[in-house]
Amino acid sequence: MTDLVAKYAAVPVPRYTSYPTAADFRPLGAGEHAAWLGAIAPGSRVSIYLHVPYCRALCHYCGCHAKIARRDDVIATYRAALEAEIAHVAAALPAGLKVARIAWGGGTPSALGAEGLAAVTGVLRSHFTFEPDLEHGIELDPRLVDATLAQALAVLGVDRASLGVQDLDPTVQEAIGRVQPVEIVAAATAALRQAGINTLNYDLIVGLPHQTEATVRRTAEQVLALGPDSIACYGYAHLPERRKNQRLIDAAALPSAAVRFAQTGAIAEIFTAAGYVAVGMDHFARPDHPLARSAAAGVLKRNFQGYTDDAEPVLIGFGASAISHLPSGYAQNIADPSAYVRTVAEGALPSARGIALDDEDRRRAAIIETLMCDFRVDLGAAAAAYAEEIASLAPLAADGLVTVENGRIELTEAGRPFVRLVAAAFDAYRAGTAGRFSVAV
DSSP states (O other): OHHHHHHHTTOBOOOOSSSSOGGGOEEOOHHHHHHHHHTSOTTOEEEEEEEEOEESSOOTTOOSSOEEOOOHHHHHHHHHHHHHHHHHHHHHSOTTOEEEEEEEEESOGGGGHHHHHHHHHHHHHHHSEEEEEEEEEEEEOGGGOOHHHHHHHHHHTOOEEEEEEEOOOHHHHHHHTOOOOHHHHHHHHHHHHHTTOOEEEEEEEESOTTOOHHHHHHHHHHHHTTOOSEEEEEEOOOOTTTOGGGGGSOGGGSOOHHHHHHHHHHHHHHHHHTTOEEETTTEEEOTTSHHHHHHHHTOOEEETTEEEOOOOSOEEEESTTOEEEETTEEEEEOSSHHHHHHHHHTTSOOEEEEEEOOHHHHHHHHHHHHHHHHSEEEOGGGGGGGHHHHHTTHHHHHTTSEEEETTEEEEOTTTGGGHHHHHHTTOTTOTTOGGGSOBOO
């Protein structure tokens, strides 16, 4: 396996949280965006994503669309723009859309404060019908969670939270600019559970500076002691040419591909030994968790937040950089918060980039998502149309990472960590863009 890690792990490929990927988006005008919104079937169930790009401090490793905001008026202005965008989008939508799921991400969504979160949720409720089975989740910085915030979130109907743990080793925390001892994470966990928010995910990252297999094991054991419902374990993508904050990280302190691979294996070993189910390539969940149930039933999905049990086909994104997945295509908002605020204030949709989907895009998207979620896909009669793509898998098959037989493609147990490489074979947009992506493992 060491030779295979050396051969494949550092190959840059997309994470495939969408297909086509965001790297393939093109300029999108507000008129086309509005037409796509209007083409949603009336009365559809939809999911909503709300992006709050601001943080009080920016972690060195962060690759998200996030900015520092130390002044309350900046955040208040952004909140007003978010509320206005909801109204603008609602005006372009057909009647009777029903919201089945709300997810807040960032940045730090709680930067809006309890009042701001409630106000934005209220504007959403005034334009959409909230389904009785609505699921409401939020990403949280454990350092900013207290009993008051937890209670306010519960009042809003939040029933899921994801805590950004990343790593609990003090040396690693110093190196990534995010110091939060395990006691802080435990206190945030307790506050949320006491408020009745009991479905908790913990985000971890491997490949950070000064991490070793031993330190990652200790972090995993400490998180396990907190009783997580699910865990997401991502690989750090070091792209300092695109993220200025990442230039604060000493590249010489980053672990090698072989060490990253061992760290990922250690995480999997600890959580599966404790009874958690491996979901996709980087998630773990209790057997009764919706992620685990979806994976077992073969209906697991993948979107911009990673693996999900969200089965709704339409995702409407609000906020700077937010991406919508619409029947006609993908649409992304202006990424710069100031430009986003100005555009919304002018009464326009903050459209920036996107891509229209044709039937071939949809077919390839289904193949890639199935591979990413199930580690197998049966092309059936369509196999002949993808003969070139199937042939390109021959080196991976020769190395024992994938089997190909009568149009059925399946990752071996050893090949599962390399699933993105197999998915990439079906990416018609990938030529010439390799340097824009994170490494395969």
